[in-house]
Amino acid sequence: MVLNASRHLDDVFHALAHPARREILKRLTAGEQNLSELSAPLKMSFPAASKHVRVLEKAKLVRRRVEGRSHFCRIDAGPLGEASDWLENYRRHWEESFQRLDAVLEQMKAEEKRHGSRN
Amino acid sequence: MVLNASRHLDDVFHALAHPARREILKRLTAGEQNLSELSAPLKMSFPAASKHVRVLEKAKLVRRRVEGRSHFCRIDAGPLGEASDWLENYRRHWEESFQRLDAVLEQMKAEEKRHGSRN
């Protein structure tokens, strides 16, 4: 079930790597919108916006409900949790290594004091 | 200072959207490595790996220290925190909207029971 999780992460991060797509997600947090509503404020043609929505769908960040000729989109931020977990993991690693670095620097300072400055 | 934060997010998410680059980050959590060490296990030429490292540097996720002919890389996961914060925000929104949806569904069920099934 977690098979090909890496591919999915590719899709999710790729989907998030464009300001228009993050903008779309942001607006979807206010609730469902159809494609016309979504594309209107974006400075690009309707087909371009539609493609961006497809990218978000491929990453499973957005789901679509067709009702007549209207395609309503809503955010599905579940996969964001996955990506967020991945990032948190690295944040932890980073903080640890940062502390190790701090410790090393402290040690160096102490050494310097003990032996005096010798450039 | 938080100016152009969006551009930076573009870079960070784009950097994370490739398995080779995530692999590099993963290995850097074990400590500094030079480019040769980093590229060796990747199934691609050295120049290709080197380019991936550059992408990580552009996103400020990796820093490089040159010592003689060796280029040592180390992870700088600070910007990951930024991205992680961004994601967490959406995770919250998602959970809230999920609860709202749940509430709506509950309401509909209740309505149905009260009025009986009328298709």
Added chain:
DNA sequence: AATTTATTAAACCAAATGGTTTGACAATTG
């Protein structure tokens, strides 16, 4: 039935991505 509306599809284009190979160059080793 004719028109408008919401969307997709297709064709096209420039630029970016991700890879290769080859050659250059500086630093280390013999």
Added chain:
DNA sequence: CAATTGTCAAACCATTTGGTTTAATAAATT
């Protein structure tokens, strides 16, 4: 000094991306 090592730069190539414009399709409106 010669050979090796670690890295970059350049040239090249195929594919993907992100955008356009112009049809085509299907649903709603008049």
